[in-house]
Amino acid sequence: xxxxxxxxxxxxxxxxxxxxxxxxxxxxxxxxxxxxxxxxxxxxxxxxxxxxxxxxxxxxxxxxxxxxxxxxxxxxxxxxxxxxxxxxxxxxxxxxxxxxxxxxxxxxxxxxx
Amino acid sequence: xxxxxxxxxxxxxxxxxxxxxxxxxxxxxxxxxxxxxxxxxxxxxxxxxxxxxxxxxxxxxxxxxxxxxxxxxxxxxxxxxxxxxxxxxxxxxxxxxxxxxxxxxxxxxxxxxxxx
Numbered sequence: 001x002x003x004x005x006x007x008x009x010x011x012x013x014x015x016x017x018x019x020x021x022x023x024x025x026x027x028x029x030x031x032x033x034x035x036x037x038x039x040x041x042x043x044x045x046x047x048x049x050x051x052x053x054x055x056x057x058x059x060x061x062x063x064x065x066x067x068x069x070x071x072x073x074x075x076x077x078x079x080x081x082x083x084x085x086x087x088x089x090x091x092x093x094x095x096x097x098x099x100x101x102x103x104x105x106x107x108x109x110x111x112x113x
Numbered sequence: 114x115x116x117x118x119x120x121x122x123x124x125x126x127x128x129x130x131x132x133x134x135x136x137x138x139x140x141x142x143x144x145x146x147x148x149x150x151x152x153x154x155x156x157x158x159x160x161x162x163x164x165x166x167x168x169x170x171x172x173x174x175x176x177x178x179x180x181x182x183x184x185x186x187x188x189x190x191x192x193x194x195x196x197x198x199x200x201x202x203x204x205x206x207x208x209x210x211x212x213x214x215x216x217x218x219x220x221x222x223x224x225x226x227x228x229x
Contacts, residue, residue, distance in 0.1 A: 036220075043117070043203055043220035089156065099144055099207060099216050100169050103156035 002027050006090045006104035013080055013111050021075040021107045023064075023090035031092040033057075033066050033073040038087045038106070047075075047088070080111045115140065117206050117221035125227045131192040134224045136204030138185050144168075144209025145187035146218060147179060150201040159202075162187050163209045191226075199228045 007022040025031065032051040036044040048057030053068035062077045073090060090104040118137045126132050138145050146169075147159040158171035162181035179189040185206075191198055205218035 041222070043222045044205075045220070046217060049217070093216070099146060099161050099163070099209060099218075100158050100171070101146070101148075101205075101218060102158075103148075105155040 002031065002092060002094055002102045004090050004092055004102050004104040006088075006107055008105070008107065009087075010108040010110060013109070015082055015111055015113050016079045017111075019075070019077040019080045019084075019109070021088055021090075021109070023073045023075065023104060025071050025073065025090075025092050025102075027071075027092055027094050029094045029096040031094040033064070034091040034093070034101075035062065035064055035073070035075050036089040036091060036103075038089065040086075044089060080109070082111045082113055085109055085111050117204060117219050119202075119204050119221040119224050121224060122222065123225045123227075125229060126194050127229050128194055128196060130194050131190060132194060132226060133188050133190045134202055134204075134226070136187045136189075136206075136221060138187070138204075138206030139219055142206035142208055142219070143185055144207045144216065145181055145185065146205045146207070147187070147189050148203040148205065149173075150203055150223070151199075156203070159189065194228045196228050199226060201225050 003026045034049045035047040037047045048059040050057040050066035056065045064075045087106045089106045120135045144163045146161040161169040165181045176192045181187045201223045203223045204221045207216040207218045
């Protein structure tokens with residue numbers, strides 16, 4: 001079946017530090033991969049996406065590359081800001097299972113000044 | 114363009130009661146999906162409605178049900194509430210047309226349900 005595993009948090013970083021949040025997936029077909037971000041008290045917002053192998057999604061300084069050989073989609077940012085503090089979710093969608101999204105458990109990030 | 118709206122934002126119920134949550138998707142979106150978010154289980158898919166029909170269903174008991182109206186608005190109902198139903202319920206809308214590409218889901222702010 002389909003599933004997503006992401007590194008557990010919480011993660012605490014100083015401002016301007018480098019961020020990596022690991023995400024690996026299992027899928028029966030050829031999924032699309034996503035990173036969503038959830039700020040306190042809000043719903044999920046799409047951060048970036050990749051729909052096929054070797055695609056790189058990027059947004060707001062965040063990047064993730066769809067690696068089919070390692071079934072991974074790690075999220076990276078070169079220099080985090082306090083405003084990046086949030087919970088980050090890795091997710092996949094497989095057209096073979098319709099519009100259903102499979103989410104990781106989320107990684108809480110706190111950036112301190 | 115207005116985003117996904119969910120009402121109410123907060124709800125407190127007691128065990129055994131039932132509850133109805135509402136979701137209004139983005140204009141033009143025909144698919145509405147519901148998710149339950151809890152600290153222990155994370156985000157779990159409940160069901161998806163497309164053009165008033167349930168198209169996909171997660172692994173939840175029959176106490177959880179939903180429907181979609183002709184204007185794509187959706188409701189979900191939970192009957193005979195249990196303490197474990199306390200969660201943030203998120204609704205997501207998308208165009209709903211599949212094909213070879215994904216369907217980006219846009220999430221609402223959620224309804225926080227507390228069962229006492």
